Amino acid sequence: MSQRVLVVGAGVMGHRHARAVRAAGDCVTAVVDADLARARALDENALAFSSIADALEGHDEIDAAIIATPSFQHLDQLTTLASAGIPTLVEKPHRIPGQDPAALRAAVAGGADVFIGMSTRHWPAYVALTRSVASGELGEVVSYTDRMAFALPESALPAWYFDRTISGGGVLVTNGVHSLDRARALLGPLAEVEATMRPIIPGHQIEDHALVRFRAGATSGSIELLWAPYQPLGAGLIVTGTLGSASVGMDGAWQIVTAAGERSGDAIDIDTAPFVAQWRAFRSGETGYGIDDLEPTLTLIESLYQEDTDG
Ligand SMILES: NC(=O)c1ccc[n+]([C@@H]2O[C@H](COP(=O)([O-])OP(=O)(O)OC[C@H]3O[C@@H](n4cnc5c(N)ncnc54)[C@H](O)[C@@H]3O)[C@@H](O)[C@H]2O)c1
Structure with a gap:
């Protein structure tokens, strides 16, 4: 069945993901961007909002979400969507070094479906x-x-x-x-x-x-x-x-x-085909892209930055 998708962040990657969603036969039904004009421009048939809270209010018509905002926003937005029980594909990195993933881990432990965009x-x-x-x-x-x-x-x-x-x-x-x-x-x-x-x-x-x-x-x-x-x-x-x-x-x-x-x-056209394949992998529940799979990479990056600062 076709999925109704919320896209958060209507920049370069938001557009790329929206094309992949449509190519897979799904539908962008809502878009959130801090800049409402950008949200509207992503898909003229979708509802446009300037916050996730507004998009979720009174909406039971979202089957899945994609987060494609600047990186430091990912952790909070992902935690919000995961806590609301919405399966979410988040752009990389799922958090930036120094951010604490505890609340996200708690949301994921509750069974949330989170997939990180290792395109x-x-x-x-x-x-x-x-x-x-x-x-x-x-x-x-x-x-x-x-x-x-x-x-x-x-x-x-x-x-x-x-x-x-x-x-x-x-x-x-x-x-x-x-x-x-x-x-x-x-x-x-x-x-x-x-x-x-x-x-x-x-x-x-x-x-x-x-x-x-x-x-x-x-x-x-x-x-x-x-x-x-x-x-x-x-x-x-x-x-x-x-x-x-x-x-x-x-x-x-x-x-x-x-x-x-x-x-x-x-x-290949690296901006197109892999994003369709990635969306299909997310849709079909492919494993290997969850928080536990990617946290060790983030921890590693975090420690390399720390050593650079200390050294
Ligand atoms: N997987 C890949 O190959 C790949 C490639 C490029 C970028 N990325 C990742 O994609 C993410 C987005 O990058 P981009 O190049 O599309 O950025 P961008 O600046 O083009 O787009 C970001 C959009 O988010 C909006 N935004 C900012 N704050 C917001 C908020 N609080 N709520 C809603 N919308 C908000 C901005 O108005 C903008 O439209 C980054 O995290 C980046 O690391 C991944």
Whole structure:
């Protein structure tokens, strides 16, 4: 049956999620944005509100919600929706470093259905790679190198991304949450994790570059995250195993090579297909994206920031 969906936050990601909802045959019936004009502009057939409280008042016509507001809002909004019993897909990060997830945990313990938007794990590349690593096709993974690097011309992102009180930090939390989550999902728990980080872009108080090193069992890993004022070279993931190797590009193209042969997948529209797949995964109750799955990633990021401050 088609779901009636509330979208909270009618910015870039709110629009992207709304397209995914419609593509899956569901319907955006209500939109909340602090800026009511933005809420109205997201879907002319939906009801527009400037707060979640207003949207929920007298409404039993919401089957599910999506949160796509600036990151520091996620925890409170998710706790509110989860406490109201509304299954919710929340954009990453589900909280920013320093925020206490206790009230959210209590809401989730009450049975709330919460799904965190780890969109890159829904890329065909990562689906193929996860199966390959889990099946042992690559043998023992000896090294894992993930480099997420973006050209960031001025005004490429809204200003709040560079304000730690709203975003939680720089590239480590905004993009690193994806790469650390993927590494944990593919390799298991990460140990001996350490990071260096620094601003690069003039005027930034948050880190534009972070280099994270870790071990996962016998695997040596590194994750490099970069926002650069130029087009950076050499981004993507390389996994090297005793029986094979795999690569994933920033455009979603992938390749797995073993002695038995090779297979590959083409680049994808990373702003579209993974969000439809993610919405379907949420709808079908796919596991692996809950609070308990993602809290260890947030705790890790939190401790890396703390060590950076202390050091
Ligand atoms: N999964 C991904 O690949 C991916 C990519 C980009 C961004 N994100 C995440 O998506 C989230 C949203 O990012 P964005 O780029 O769409 O931001 P944005 O600034 O484009 O949109 C945010 C919207 O939220 C509204 N808003 C602000 N405070 C609000 C409140 N209290 N209640 C309701 N609405 C409010 C703003 O008016 C704006 O319309 C961020 O947390 C970001 O980390 C995820």
